[in-house]
Structure formats: structure tokens, C-alpha cells
Amino acid sequence: SQTTTLPAPGFAHYLACFQARIMHRFIALAATLSLLLSASSAAAVPAVAKDAEQPDVVEMSMILPAERIARRHQLTRLYGFSWSDCSSQGAWVKIHSVSLQPDPVHLDGKITVGFSFTASHNLSASQPVSASVELKKKVFGTWLKLPCVNNIGSCDYANLCTVRPPPTSCPAEFVKAGVPCKCPIAAGNYTLPAYSFTVDASKIPEFLEKGDYKVSVNAKAGSNQVLCVDAELSLA
Numbered sequence: 001s002q003t004t005t006l007p008a009p010g011f012a013h014y015l016a017c018f019q020a021r022i023m024h025r026f027i028a029l030a031a032t033l034s035l036l037l038s039a040s041s042a043a044a045v046p047a048v049a050k051d052a053e054q055p056d057v058v059e060m061s062m063i064l065p066a067e068r069i070a071r072r073h074q075l076t077r078l079y080g081f082s083w084s085d086c087s088s089q090g091a092w093v094k095i096h097s098v099s100l101q102p103d104p105v106h107l108d109g110k111i112t113v114g115f116s117f118t119a120s121h122n123l124s125a126s127q128p129v130s131a132s133v134e135l136k137k138k139v140f141g142t143w144l145k146l147p148c149v150n151n152i153g154s155c156d157y158a159n160l161c162t163v164r165p166p167p168t169s170c171p172a173e174f175v176k177a178g179v180p181c182k183c184p185i186a187a188g189n190y191t192l193p194a195y196s197f198t199v200d201a202s203k204i205p206e207f208l209e210k211g212d213y214k215v216s217v218n219a220k221a222g223s224n225q226v227l228c229v230d231a232e233l234s235l236a
Helices: 010-038 172-177
Strands: 077-085 093-101 110-119 131-138 142-145 155-157 188-198 211-219 224-235
Touching: 010 155, 093 224, 172 188
Parallel strands: none
Antiparallel strands: 077 224, 093 110, 110 188, 131 142, 131 155, 131 211, 211 224
């Protein structure tokens, strides 16, 4: 499949008649992934929107405000999660494994996550690690890139160590495994075998819709790549 470049605004308004209700609800995918993978009830993350002139981004705020869209279908499960490491050989962080169980994950049920990674450099707020997130949804067989709206979507984040207040304490499972849940992160090997928590379905944004999604995260410290991760999942 290919990523379509969408002209705007004329075609965007035409597309809205058929697709905007579906695509626009996905702009909160990053928030939901954060909920599922970190179980953290953090405050909204400040972000810098990507260049509005990019031709492959539809400015959905021109079409229909998110708050006016109500979910047509109640989301009940997340399934088909897969991931891959897209980082270069010299990246500072190498992710070895990511697990998300069960499959499917029942939204408003228990979820268990696990992961392992190696950090070759210390990560701290003193050396900003920026991140670029790209979100896409498959619509009629084509992957459509979504914009950055209200800090959610295809957004740029200036410093991952300072985007939200650090937790006062890490979950017991993290402490037992010696895995940090906040900066600074010292160079080393880290493994979290399993961390289980209950998903609160009421925290999932109302404008999320069922469908297939892709998310790509590319983090850098200056000109050095820190990590790169691609993931795919489906909501139903």
C-alpha cells in the first residue's frame, strides 16, 4: 500500500463527507497508546505541530472540530499489535522486545505489557531528546497521514524528559526489575518481564474509531538518533 498526498482544502471538504468522521477520531491515538503502554495518567503533552504546509497532511480542524464528533461504535478491543525497530546501527537505544497481552486486549479490562532495551548513553533532561511522531490510518485501502491537533497526532516533541511532570514514584514492578520510569536513565540493559494493569475505557478519547493504524516514533539527541520504532494495531 502507499501513503496518499492529499491536496487541500477543496478535496479535503469532499473527503470529509465520506471519511472525516473516521479519520478525525484517530488524532488521539498517541494518547491511547500512552495509556496502554505506560498506564500513566499524565497531563497533556505539549507539542509543536508539524509544518502546516506539508501536502500529505489534511488540516482536519478546517473540516470539523473534534469535540463535535461522537463515536459511532463502542470500541471494545485492541488486536493485531506488532512492532519493529527501525533505528540505525548507531542508535543510542535498542529495543529488543515488546509484548502486549492478551491478544485481543479487551478495552476496560486487564492488560499486561513487557519490554527490554539497551541504552548505550545516559539520557537526561540536560541533553534534550526530541521525538517526531507520525500517525496514519487506513481508509479505503490507503494509509492517510493525520495532522497534529491539540498535541495529538503527527507531532514533534521538543524534550521527552520534560514533556510532563515526572511521577513521584515508579510502579513496584519497575522498581523490582530495576527499570527507570523517568529521567535520568543511565546507560545499561533493562528488562520489564510483565507489568499488569486495568485499562479504564472511560479514558479513551470519544473520537477514536475502529480501524487499522500505524504509528512511527523517531527520537534524536541533536544529530544522534536515540531510537526509532514502528508499530501497527487495530481497534474494533
